[in-house]
Amino acid sequence: MSTSWNRRDFLKFSLAAGAASGMSLTLPAQAADNTPKKGGHLKLGIDGAATTDLLDPATWISSYMMVVGCAWGDTLVRTDPASGKAIPGLAESWEGSEKSTRWVFTLRKGVLFHNGQPLTAEDVVKTILRHRDPKSRSGVVAYLSSIQSATAEGDKITLTLNESNVDFPLVLSLWNLQIQPDGGVENPNAGIGTGPYRIVKFEAGVYTQLEKNPHDWDSGRGHVASAEVIAINDASSRVAALSTGKVHFISGLSPKIVALLKNGPVTVYNTPGRGHYTLPMMVDKPPFNNNDLRLALKYAIDRQQILDRVLGGYGSLGNDFPVNQAYPLFPADIPQRQYDAEKATFHFKKSGYSGPIVLDVAEGAFPGAVDAATLFQLSAQKAGIKIDIRRQPDDGYWNNVWRNKPFCVSSWGTRLTQDLIYSLELGPTSASNETNFANPQFASLLKLARAEEDEAKRRALYHDIALIVRDEGGTLLPVFNNYLNASSNKLQGYTEDVGNDLSNGQVISRVWLNS
Secondary structure (H helix, E strand, C coil): CCCCCCHHHHHHHHHHHHHHHCCCCCCCCCCCCCCCCCCCEEEEEECCCCCCCCCCHHHCCCHHHHHHHHHHCCCCEEECCCCCCEEECCEEEEEEECCCCEEEEEECCCCECCCCCECCHHHHHHHHHHHHCHHHCCCCHHHHCCEEEEEEECCEEEEEECCCCCCHHHHCCCCCCCCCHHHHCCCCCCCCCCCCEEEEEEECCCEEEEEECCCCCCCCCCCCCEEEEEECCCHHHHHHHHHCCCCCEECCCCHHHHHHCCCCCCEEEEECCCCEEEEEECCCCCCCCCHHHHHHHHHCCCHHHHHHHCCCCCEEECCCCCCCCCCCCCCCCCCCCCCCHHHHHHHHHHHCCCCCEEEEECHHHCCCHHHHHHHHHHHHHCCCCCEEEEECCCCCHHHHCCCCCCEECEEECCCCCHHHHHHHHHCCCCCCCCCCCCCHHHHHHHHHHHHCCCHHHHHHHHHHHHHHHHHHCCEEEEEEECEEEEECCCEECCCCCCCCHHHHCCHHHHCEECC
């Protein structure tokens, strides 16, 4: 089904279902009643699913698995939705010492896994060590590589780092780090955690059934009795499912659809954040191992056009480094890179490359990805650069194309600090380093910034880091996107969270249904 909608397409399903549904549009949505209601079966239509998905948290890279994982699992540390600051999770407290190289966490007492097994400090240590092991291919291995030792004694977990990290507790809030029995070493795909819901059935790329955990240690969450997370990768199909009442909530609303919904039957959540879309170029693969070619493509993209026509203005311009004004210590004095056909032509000729550039694209990478690629193709053509767009299927895109093709499209959710996003997206040891960027100066400055407590010095370091990534990296970052999701008016309690999209993955455990 095409995602290029017009009003006629919209009316095909909205007229059939809108009157009966009784839903109304609100921007942003406001709960009619802030008192959570218990019970009910919640249905969500979420994008980013694949038939290759696993329940092993080390493998998660998509919004679908984030939602499923945050329903059945818990992390040692959580974050405050409004501020993004670290707050207790499975650890009730922690303390750093020795210049932030030694961290001691005190485990919450009385917590049970879904199988009835008590949570222990050993489970936490084994979970962390499994994700730290490069063989695990965990999406967070780069964050944990500084851990020199991890020990458990009673209800205490002691982590010793080989470098200072003043923000280290936030690392342990990342959604891949769901604590598993025995660390998930023997069976990482068991889907057993301490979260508010238990896995009933998981069919990769299709759906997940969940039921309330009767022994949930946190009584303030998990209002619905059960939930079903349905994989719907096509944007228009998600909207149709919501409008016809097949689901209560959908992710990844296309900006094109928002304009059509002003008199339509849904509630839209428009959440500014730190998420962004990229066109990663692998710097170690020809022809992208030539920095002049990379600069040519960075100047050949019309960012404002993509912001206006693909995102509908729901976002902000990107400047080829993964940090925007939402981050503390943002380097605001770095000039915004603009579309410049002359500079693009200059660098393209200087690169010595004259052939076409192949760009692999799937609509499932982000809403409007194909349209963005087409606009890029047209703006690059004016600079004498030919871009061949190669369409790829949504299913399996993140496993078969991303990090496998030298030039493709990608999207990123929020990370709460500059260190976290740089380390994940560009860290030399990160399994998610989509450009294979391995700049020694970048790595050195990032390590210094991680340990620096003086704000002015840290700001200067992040300024230099941004310039290196912008001018030498393989990241073409045209826009930062707002998060656009939608729901039936039966759904209440949705919490906008600075931590990430979909209420930082906690959408299932935070919402409730009104009859």
